[in-house]
Amino acid sequence: MLKDFSKEYSLFLAILTYFGISHFEHILVHTTAGNLLGLGILFVVIIYSSMSVAHHAEMLAEKFGEPYGTLILTISAVIVEILIIVIMMIHAESPTLARDTIYSAIMLDINGLLGIAAIIGGIKYGEQPYNVDSSNSYLSMLLVAIGIAMVLPHFIDVAHHDMFNMFNVVMFILLYIVFTRIQLKSHKYFFEYEEKNQVCKEGEICEPHHEINAWYHTFNLVVSIVLIGVLAEILSVFMGNTLETFELPLAIGAVGVAVISAAPELITAVRAAVDNRMQTVINIALGASLATILLTIPAVILVSRSMGMELNLSLTPLQGVMLGLTLLLSIVNFSDGETNVLEGFLHFILFVVFAFLLFV
Numbered sequence: 001m002l003k004d005f006s007k008e009y010s011l012f013l014a015i016l017t018y019f020g021i022s023h024f025e026h027i028l029v030h031t032t033a034g035n036l037l038g039l040g041i042l043f044v045v046i047i048y049s050s051m052s053v054a055h056h057a058e059m060l061a062e063k064f065g066e067p068y069g070t071l072i073l074t075i076s077a078v079i080v081e082i083l084i085i086v087i088m089m090i091h092a093e094s095p096t097l098a099r100d101t102i103y104s105a106i107m108l109d110i111n112g113l114l115g116i117a118a119i120i121g122g123i124k125y126g127e128q129p130y131n132v133d134s135s136n137s138y139l140s141m142l143l144v145a146i147g148i149a150m151v152l153p154h155f156i157d158v159a160h161h162d163m164f165n166m167f168n169v170v171m172f173i174l175l176y177i178v179f180t181r182i183q184l185k186s187h188k189y190f191f192e193y194e195e196k197n198q199v200c201k202e203g204e205i206c207e208p209h210h211e212i213n214a215w216y217h218t219f220n221l222v223v224s225i226v227l228i229g230v231l232a233e234i235l236s237v238f239m240g241n242t243l244e245t246f247e248l249p250l251a252i253g254a255v256g257v258a259v260i261s262a263a264p265e266l267i268t269a270v271r272a273a274v275d276n277r278m279q280t281v282i283n284i285a286l287g288a289s290l291a292t293i294l295l296t297i298p299a300v301i302l303v304s305r306s307m308g309m310e311l312n313l314s315l316t317p318l319q320g321v322m323l324g325l326t327l328l329l330s331i332v333n334f335s336d337g338e339t340n341v342l343e344g345f346l347h348f349i350l351f352v353v354f355a356f357l358l359f360v
Helices: 009-028 032-064 068-092 097-125 132-155 158-186 214-245 250-274 278-306 317-333 341-357
Strands: none
Touching (some): 009 214, 032 068, 032 214, 068 214, 068 278, 097 341, 132 278, 132 317
């Protein structure tokens, strides 16, 4: 185990980066070049640490099988996202940062991650099957959750927003508990896909890998997430200064947060698409979007309330249209139990439009 731990290069690099940047932070933040250098170093190291999160989550997925594996991965990514959002909310004091990050994360997961994976898998295999019950379950939950938390506030008196937010905390926690129970217990088969007449090839292991040390990978997963949170606190300073220097909107910072949190999922999803495991891609992309809504929103509501910060989760008209198009396209595309290049390309086009609109 010590030999394996000695190869956890991302952990050691993250620790060295923390002490190095902390020591020179007061020098770097006072110049534009220093801000960009610090921002670049921290962003790369955090992404590298996110790859470690993806690796250990994948090992736990092999240990426990689906849908436990993707559930571990999506929860890990959402925890990273919550940590960074809360830290940046405290530093930036922006009431719309959480909303913009959640919106960006959904666009990245469904249009970016799922689109790229479907294109890669479609080029290699033509069509990739999955259990249509899983996509239907995820999309119905997404429609309800997004509608309640990010659309309904437009039609509620501002005086009642605080009470409505606390009501949402209770409802979303309840929704997540019920959905997780359904996903892991009563309707676990919704989120699994097995090809007919599937047999193990010689040398393959069809059962979960019981020899994998779950405690070792869990420990490294938790440590990686903690280090990402620590580095994110320093990142928020450099990111805030850089956005202010170049007069860029805070939404760019929100996208950066979404990219960091989605990095482990993207890596795992691409690998799954290459291995013709589209069910894993669906579970990751749609599951991560749902977890972002059901877990991040209660977290930011409670933090903003406890610290007396203003919070605005209502979608802008542009964000509403883009999310509406994304969900409508998903309902049409994910109704037949197979993905192909065209479906992936359409989602990727929406992602390109999302990226373009950031600068308009």
